[in-house]
Amino acid sequence: xxxxxxxxLADGPTLDQAMAGLDALDEAGRPSRDQLSRRMWRATWxxxxxxxxxxxxxxxxxxxHWKPYxxxxxxxxxxxxxxxxGTSLFWQACWVTxxxxxxxxxxxxxxxxxxxxxxxxxxxxRAGIAALITGMQTMPSVLWYPLGIxxxxxxxxxxxxxxxxxxxxxxxNGFISGIDQVPPGLLRVGRILGARGLSLExxxxxxxxxxxILGGMKQGWAFAWHALMAGEFLIxxxxxxxxxxxxxxxxxxEWAVVVSMMIVIVFIGIIVDMAFSSVDRSVRxxxxxxxxxxx
Amino acid sequence: xxxxxxxxxxxxxxxxxxxxxxxxxxxYGDADSGVIALQDVSLDVRPGEFLCLVGASGCGKTTxxxxxxGLDRPSVGTVDVPFPDGTSHGTxxxxxxxxxxxxxxxxxxxxxxxxxxLRGIGKVERRSIAGDLxxxxxxxGFGDKRPxxxxxxxxxxxxxxxxxxxDAGLLLMDEPFGALDAIxxxxxxxxLEALWLERRFTVLFVTHNVREAARLGDRIVLLTSxxxxxxxxxxxxLARPRRIDSSEIATLAATVTDQLRAEVGRHGR
Numbered sequence: 001x002x003x004x005x006x007x008x009l010a011d012g013p014t015l016d017q018a019m020a021g022l023d024a025l026d027e028a029g030r031p032s033r034d035q036l037s038r039r040m041w042r043a044t045w046x047x048x049x050x051x052x053x054x055x056x057x058x059x060x061x062x063x064x065h066w067k068p069y070x071x072x073x074x075x076x077x078x079x080x081x082x083x084x085x086g087t088s089l090f091w092q093a094c095w096v097t098x099x100x101x102x103x104x105x106x107x108x109x110x111x112x113x114x115x116x117x118x119x120x121x122x123x124x125x126r127a128g129i130a131a132l133i134t135g136m137q138t139m140p141s142v143l144w145y146p147l148g149i150x151x152x153x154x155x156x157x158x159x160x161x162x163x164x165x166x167x168x169x170x171x172x173n174g175f176i177s178g179i180d181q182v183p184p185g186l187l188r189v190g191r192i193l194g195a196r197g198l199s200l201e202x203x204x205x206x207x208x209x210x211x212x213i214l215g216g217m218k219q220g221w222a223f224a225w226h227a228l229m230a231g232e233f234l235i236x237x238x239x240x241x242x243x244x245x246x247x248x249x250x251x252x253x254e255w256a257v258v259v260s261m262m263i264v265i266v267f268i269g270i271i272v273d274m275a276f277s278s279v280d281r282s283v284r285x286x287x288x289x290x291x292x293x294x295x
Numbered sequence: 296x297x298x299x300x301x302x303x304x305x306x307x308x309x310x311x312x313x314x315x316x317x318x319x320x321x322x323y324g325d326a327d328s329g330v331i332a333l334q335d336v337s338l339d340v341r342p343g344e345f346l347c348l349v350g351a352s353g354c355g356k357t358t359x360x361x362x363x364x365g366l367d368r369p370s371v372g373t374v375d376v377p378f379p380d381g382t383s384h385g386t387x388x389x390x391x392x393x394x395x396x397x398x399x400x401x402x403x404x405x406x407x408x409x410x411x412x413l414r415g416i417g418k419v420e421r422r423s424i425a426g427d428l429x430x431x432x433x434x435x436g437f438g439d440k441r442p443x444x445x446x447x448x449x450x451x452x453x454x455x456x457x458x459x460x461x462d463a464g465l466l467l468m469d470e471p472f473g474a475l476d477a478i479x480x481x482x483x484x485x486x487l488e489a490l491w492l493e494r495r496f497t498v499l500f501v502t503h504n505v506r507e508a509a510r511l512g513d514r515i516v517l518l519t520s521x522x523x524x525x526x527x528x529x530x531x532x533l534a535r536p537r538r539i540d541s542s543e544i545a546t547l548a549a550t551v552t553d554q555l556r557a558e559v560g561r562h563g564r
């Protein structure tokens with residue numbers, strides 16, 4: 001018996017044909033994504049326009065002779081910045097700061113991830129610690145500066161401690177809210193498919209929570225970067241770091257260098273933020289959380 | 296009731312033990328304020344049988360499926376589900392839901408591979424098994440897509456392939472086609488029937504749709520609501536493959552619907 005056919009439909013399409021036709025109709029309605037170049041242009045031009053506007057306001061302030069002894073023209077700063085980019089000292093400063101940032105951030109993720117997962121999964125910990133974590137998240141990382149100095153003295157470790165205490169709560173909160181929001185239906189499906197214990201966490205809970213976890217990681221990066229910059233400004237352990245170099249320039253009245261360093265620091269912040277946003281968008285697109293044509 | 300025209304050959308039926316529910320009651324909450332979801336339900340599903348459960352809201356169908364799937368325990372009575380060799384209770388049953396419940400972070404192929412992966416089957420083998428299954432549900436070219444890129448009917452076919460990958464003797468279906476349009480549902484009935492005739496797994500299929508039950512089932516069990524009890528059982532002795540718009544199915548559906556209405560009507564007072 002030809003069970004695969006709609007045998008009762010004389011001369012009609014087979015099940016295969018009918019199914020393929022229906023699928024083709026469903027597929028045809030979906031818009032395809034724009035080209036990469038178009039999407040990049042769409043993301044870039046507003047930023048360029050904003051930059052142009054800032055430069056214009058700045059230049060107008062120069063033309064108006066506002067604070068002429070301190071404020072340097074965009075052209076002077078650009079020259080200074082270019083000169084700075086040519087020195088090995090500058091790149092050394094970038095390296096020192098980047099190293100600190102990476103070490104600190106990895107520790108932030110580790111501490112935040114472990115604490116967050118434990119608090120989300122263990123009821124006693126949740127009752128005890130969840131409110132504390134939220135409370136810590138509202139505390140500016142600069143407030144941890146005295147603690148860092150007391151525990152580790154004037155050292156890089158003090159800055160790392162500031163980063164962890166300032167940023168890990170945000171990461172932990174991302175894990176907690178992400179795990180909380182995993183639909184119970186997905187857990188049920190996971191169990192039916194044969195996932196138990198750790199494999200349920202690995203294959204269902206953490207992937208389901210990932211978009212929210214990523215949000216926490218992004219916020220955690222912002223706090224960690226704030227803490228690192230504050231630390232480099234306040235704890236002058238390394239005059240070669242980006243923060244240290246800026247503080248030195250302030251004390252020596254090199255205003256063009258100060259502004260150049262500020263531009264560099266903002267630029268790094270923007271680049272990292274863009275990287276996070278792009279990962280976030282691609283995750284959301286894969287999860288079907290945003291319209292694939294719009295992003 | 297309905298005329299026996301021709302029965303399809305039953306190849307593997309009779310080899311596995313049946314699913315047996317004996318005097319099953321399920322209560323949520325305490326004795327006085329709690330809700331009785333199921334009361335004294337006894338049911339046996341024969342190996343290789345396609346059994347449809349029909350009932351209005353509150354007939355405890357989700358509770359019943361959870362009990363059979365081993366996700367919950369009865370307050371009273373016993374649930375016996377056959378254990379295929381070497382598998383735990385959890386993978387003795389596969390389950391399909393109204394929303395396909397595919398994992399959005401995995402591709403279509405990875406979704407189908409997941410139960411194989413959880414059973415410890417190697418990469419090469421599970422890729423080939425998943426590929427064959429997707430081919431079988433007419434989705435051969437869609438393995439690299441994400442679930443959200445597919446239509447509802449396609450997603451249900453992926454879910455069907457994933458359930459088949461579990462290689463469970465028992466497939467539980469919780470209104471799997473309830474959210475689909477009529478044409479898609481009709482084609483999926485054909486697809487499911489063909490797969491079932493080919494592989495002869497046992498099916499416990501829950502639906503609100505009486506015609507769907509008559510289209511697919513070997514037997515229809517009508518459940519009452521609040522609490523859920525077995526009200527009546529109908530045998531569907533119609534030849535396969537069937538068509539949902541055939542007059543025999545319409546006649547049978549009318550009989551079942553009349554009784555369902557009578558059951559629902561009791562709650563109006």
